[in-house]
Amino acid sequence: MSELVIEASAPGMAESTVGVELHGVVRVLGDRRVLDGLDLRVGRQERVGIVGRSGVGKSTLLSLVAGLEEPDAGVVSIGGETGAAARLARCALMPQRDCLLPWRTALDNASLALENRGLSRREARRQAAPLFQRLGLAGAELLSPAKLSGGMRQRVAFLRTLLAGKEVLLLDEPFGALDAITRAELQEWLAGVLDAEPRTVLLVSHDVEEALLLCERVVVLAGGRVAAEIGVDLPRGSRRAVVTSPAFVELRQRALEVIG
Amino acid sequence: MIRRVWPPVVLLGAAVGVWQLVVDAEHVPDYLFPAPSAVASSLGSDRVLLAQATLVTVREIVLGYLLAVGLALALAVLLHFSAALRRALLPILVLSQTVPSVLLAPILAILLGYGIEPKLVVVAIVCFFPIVVNAVDGLRSADPELVRMMRTLDGTRVSIFRRVELPGALPAIFSGARVAATYAAVGAVFGEWAGSSAGLGFVILQAQPALATARIFAAVLILSALALALYGLVTLAERLLVPWHATHA
Numbered sequence: 001m002s003e004l005v006i007e008a009s010a011p012g013m014a015e016s017t018v019g020v021e022l023h024g025v026v027r028v029l030g031d032r033r034v035l036d037g038l039d040l041r042v043g044r045q046e047r048v049g050i051v052g053r054s055g056v057g058k059s060t061l062l063s064l065v066a067g068l069e070e071p072d073a074g075v076v077s078i079g080g081e082t083g084a085a086a087r088l089a090r091c092a093l094m095p096q097r098d099c100l101l102p103w104r105t106a107l108d109n110a111s112l113a114l115e116n117r118g119l120s121r122r123e124a125r126r127q128a129a130p131l132f133q134r135l136g137l138a139g140a141e142l143l144s145p146a147k148l149s150g151g152m153r154q155r156v157a158f159l160r161t162l163l164a165g166k167e168v169l170l171l172d173e174p175f176g177a178l179d180a181i182t183r184a185e186l187q188e189w190l191a192g193v194l195d196a197e198p199r200t201v202l203l204v205s206h207d208v209e210e211a212l213l214l215c216e217r218v219v220v221l222a223g224g225r226v227a228a229e230i231g232v233d234l235p236r237g238s239r240r241a242v243v244t245s246p247a248f249v250e251l252r253q254r255a256l257e258v259i260g
Numbered sequence: 261m262i263r264r265v266w267p268p269v270v271l272l273g274a275a276v277g278v279w280q281l282v283v284d285a286e287h288v289p290d291y292l293f294p295a296p297s298a299v300a301s302s303l304g305s306d307r308v309l310l311a312q313a314t315l316v317t318v319r320e321i322v323l324g325y326l327l328a329v330g331l332a333l334a335l336a337v338l339l340h341f342s343a344a345l346r347r348a349l350l351p352i353l354v355l356s357q358t359v360p361s362v363l364l365a366p367i368l369a370i371l372l373g374y375g376i377e378p379k380l381v382v383v384a385i386v387c388f389f390p391i392v393v394n395a396v397d398g399l400r401s402a403d404p405e406l407v408r409m410m411r412t413l414d415g416t417r418v419s420i421f422r423r424v425e426l427p428g429a430l431p432a433i434f435s436g437a438r439v440a441a442t443y444a445a446v447g448a449v450f451g452e453w454a455g456s457s458a459g460l461g462f463v464i465l466q467a468q469p470a471l472a473t474a475r476i477f478a479a480v481l482i483l484s485a486l487a488l489a490l491y492g493l494v495t496l497a498e499r500l501l502v503p504w505h506a507t508h509a
Binding site: 093 | 405408409411412414415419423424504505
């Protein structure tokens with residue numbers, strides 16, 4: 001990874017020991033307590049999947065961690081810092097929709113965070129381009145988002161999130177809108193990228209299989225709290241071998257039972 | 261393109277043909293209602309007069325329009341960034357539309373004299389409103405999810421404006437600018453009618469007591485062509501600046 005060009009924007013960020021902690025977090029939307037005393041710890045460079053029924057507060061959880069919202073009670077901290085601005089500075093969010101800007105090319109979309117930080121467009125492109133090469137997007141750099149397939153768009157959106165150079169990645173159903181075959185392809189791609197570029201990851205998914213395949217731990221949300229935590233310890237191997245292994249089938253079964 | 265253009269062209273051509281036939285058959289005198297051929301011959305015989313007048317009016321239209329675009333965009337950005345100002349000023353702006361703005365021309369002539377200035381101001385006033393209202397709407401209708409995404413990518417208020425809100429508002433801004441383009445010529449003529457010694461509006465005023473009706477028609481024809489040309493230029497600018505937006509009528 002010596003050619004990695006992501007620069008730390010804050011001192012010590014590349015070697016940070018950032019973890020995410022939530023204590024007794026309550027979030028009320030309207031008259032509903034979406035999150036109701038939630039506790040969760042995510043270790044540095046740990047990948048945690050968050051699954052649960054729709055409306056259970058998965059996306060709200062990500063917004064809180066990202067610093068886009070504040071909890072009504074409880075504490076959200078990243079590496080010991082609890083302020084919203086400090087959390088915003090350490091998280092990058094990949095929303096459900098790819099949110100690519102149609103007036104920018106794939107490369108200019110991916111390098112948005114670099115430009116936001118004050119780099120010239122030229123310099124931002126120079127830093128982002130090598131990642132296109134390395135992560136299987138060569139040739140797509142100058143295409144407009146409208147010319148990209150759904151799978152390619154998600155890859156560019158993920159690259160944009162990665163290039164923000166943040167320690168914590170918040171992925172909100174990143175492949176929810178894709179067809180099953182493309183989704184499987186992208187899951188493998190993402191697993192490969194995260195092995196090469198380890199980060200602290202919170203992955204929200206309604207797809208238990210996806211969470212189990214990509215994460216080291218899966219938490220099930222229900223009733224505004226963590227209803228179950230499932231450590232994922234699966235044999236290595238091809239995707240097909242993994243998903244049909246008895247261990248995987250059993251984990252999936254457990255998760256689905258808790259979700260109910 | 262050709263397919264879309266020819267049906268109205270054929271229809272218009274047929275209407276002009278019928279007009280010519282009726283005027284010829286009924287022997288309508290030219291001062292009452294000139295035939296297309298009389299308008300055409302006025303375009304030829306009065307070409308020096310009309311050309312000079314056109315240059316004057318084009319200047320008023322273009323400069324007044326640019327003034328309107330500049331002021332409208334500046335105000336829209338100001339209103340976008342200040343909620344207090346928006347709440348105070350936007351209702352007044354909407355209310356101001358009940359004032360028939362072209363009728364301000366005589367007052368402006370008293371205030372600013374008989375030079376080009378009052379004409380520019382009339383054109384600008386007439387064109388200002390659709391641009392500013394569309395621009396404010398366009399800036400405010402940015403997708404909130406894009407804004408959230410930008411905030412987690414270290415986007416400041418200014419970079420969100422530059423990279424998300426402004427480009428996203430361009431289609432709305434241009435649709436306001438296109439509407440305004442069709443008003444500009446009317447504004448210039450009213451400005452000239454309130455007091456001038458040159459321009460197509462002045463030519464019309466001069467031709468009326470002389471019963472040079474064909475010349476009035478010729479001037480109106482040129483004014484329509486000018487409005488159409490401005491509209492075309494704005495549409496062309498939109499195609500160049502907003503290539504990702506594919507709803508060009």
